[in-house]
Amino acid sequence: xxxxxxxxxxxxFIRSKQGLNHKHVxxxxxxxxxxxxxxxxxxxxxxxxxxxxxxxxxxxxxASDPSDEDSLFEPANSKVYRHPTFYDVPDGISHM
Amino acid sequence: MMEIxxxxxxxxxxxxxxxxxxxxxNDWMPDAYRTTLIRQISQHAHSEVVxxxxxxxWITRAPNLRRKAVLLAKVQDEAGHGLYLxxxxxxxxxxxxxxxxxLHSGKAKYSSIFNYPTLTxxxxxxxxWLVDGAAIMNQxxxxxxxxxxxxxxxxxVCKEESFHQRQGxxxxxxxxxxxxxxxxxxxxxxxxxxxxxxxxxxxxDADSSHTEQSMKWKIKRHTNxxxxxxxxxxxxxxxxxxxxxxxxPDVKWNEVKGRYDYxxxxxxxxxxxxxxxxxxxxxRVDARRKAKEDGKWVVEAAMAFTxxxxxxxxA
Ligand SMILES: [Fe+2]
Ligand SMILES: [Fe+2]
Numbered sequence: 535x536x537x538x539x540x541x542x543x544x545x546x547f548i549r550s551k552q553g554l555n556h557k558h559v560x561x562x563x564x565x566x567x568x569x570x571x572x573x574x575x576x577x578x579x580x581x582x583x584x585x586x587x588x589x590x591x592x593x594x595x596x597a598s599d600p601s602d603e604d605s606l607f608e609p610a611n612s613k614v615y616r617h618p619t620f621y622d623v624p625d626g627i628s629h630m
Numbered sequence: 631m632m633e634i635x636x637x638x639x640x641x642x643x644x645x646x647x648x649x650x651x652x653x654x655x656n657d658w659m660p661d662a663y664r665t666t667l668i669r670q671i672s673q674h675a676h677s678e679v680v681x682x683x684x685x686x687x688w689i690t691r692a693p694n695l696r697r698k699a700v701l702l703a704k705v706q707d708e709a710g711h712g713l714y715l716x717x718x719x720x721x722x723x724x725x726x727x728x729x730x731x732x733l734h735s736g737k738a739k740y741s742s743i744f745n746y747p748t749l750t751x752x753x754x755x756x757x758x759w760l761v762d763g764a765a766i767m768n769q770x771x772x773x774x775x776x777x778x779x780x781x782x783x784x785x786x787v788c789k790e791e792s793f794h795q796r797q798g799x800x801x802x803x804x805x806x807x808x809x810x811x812x813x814x815x816x817x818x819x820x821x822x823x824x825x826x827x828x829x830x831x832x833x834x835d836a837d838s839s840h841t842e843q844s845m846k847w848k849i850k851r852h853t854n855x856x857x858x859x860x861x862x863x864x865x866x867x868x869x870x871x872x873x874x875x876x877x878x879p880d881v882k883w884n885e886v887k888g889r890y891d892y893x894x895x896x897x898x899x900x901x902x903x904x905x906x907x908x909x910x911x912x913x914r915v916d917a918r919r920k921a922k923e924d925g926k927w928v929v930e931a932a933m934a935f936t937x938x939x940x941x942x943x944x945a
Contacts, residue, residue, distance in 0.1 A: 539933050540727050543720070560783070561717045563726070565932035566939075577710045581790075600656050 543592040544570040546577075548584035556588050564589075647848050652778040655721040663847055666840065667777055668722050670849065672729045675715035676740035680733075680914050682708045684748040685757060693751060700797050701754060707790045714783040721779045734919045736906060743826050745908030752805050752812075752819035758798015760820075760827040760865070766791050767861045768831065771851035780849075799868070806872040813873075820869065821877040828892075829900045831858040837897075862890050 541563040547556035559578050564570035570589040578584065598606060614620050623630055639658050646653065653659055682705050689705065692698035716726050732738035743761050748754065769791065772784040805816035832838060832854040844850040852860075862881070869876050880893030902908065 539930060541929065541933060560714060562713060566936040569932065577713055580706070580710070597656060600654070601658070
């Protein structure tokens, strides 16, 4: 079978309602951004799942390396004092 | 050295699975896990897409506008399911076009159920009710599959799937409660789809080569026979409610086991259909191949248009 020139891959982000972030919902193939938006509407919002769509060419996304997980995210674990539960609040103190 | 590293990675991987931590696309995974998933997800994708054909057959002949709109919406959902699944397979490094070409060359399989013809309108009822019903039984546990993108696709699919079964059952209810000829049509559709629906869960556990490893990897959560039994147990009472007859004289409630017994499955038929010799195998694959060939100029024209516009922009 002869190979056709495949359309590029796009990542789709949807804002489900006003006031919320756009959230990644999946990907699809389309020849350009307009078609990617149209296809995303047809595929990902057939039951009012969204009011706004972003599409991003997949190859424009830079991701952190999962094997760097320890060195990247460990410092957060060792800094427990960044959380309010680290501190003792004396009895009788409220509104804090 | 290399081998020791791999063993260690594999142990870490299995520990993650055991602790119900999802595997994501860029995480290390054993080659066999990757190839198992690519095979299963692409087969699943092909089933969604080929599955549009037996129902598409009735869109123009639906008995009224409401039924037509419903069937159209259902078939459109199945196209979406195919897309979610091809995308999930792509996250594992599968080449989408190659995956589709494997279907067209006969190398890749899809659910054997779609190789049966849809002869009457009642088949739209039986397919929605039984085939989508069996698919749901399979797909609900896959929502907890260890591979993140597959699990997420399944959650979306299951949400959409529930109306598929209901609209099918609604068609059956109408026919079963209608004129004698309509009730006979409903019974006939049930007779033809009952056994193929049971076969959808795959070979019996004794003959299922992948089950054990897939359960260890938490790709699968139940064996084929467990799922088949669950399906029989929920479906038999539905058949009775419809006032139809289960096309298996061996079906009866087993008080001791707390489930229905059922008769032996014709595995020869199953392997014949899987092997390409079902009533519609050739027709289905030909239809998919033709769709790709006929649509090729659209794919190319859209890309040529984009390239031309991009080169104008940069000029
Ligand atoms: Fe589906
Ligand atoms: Fe469905």
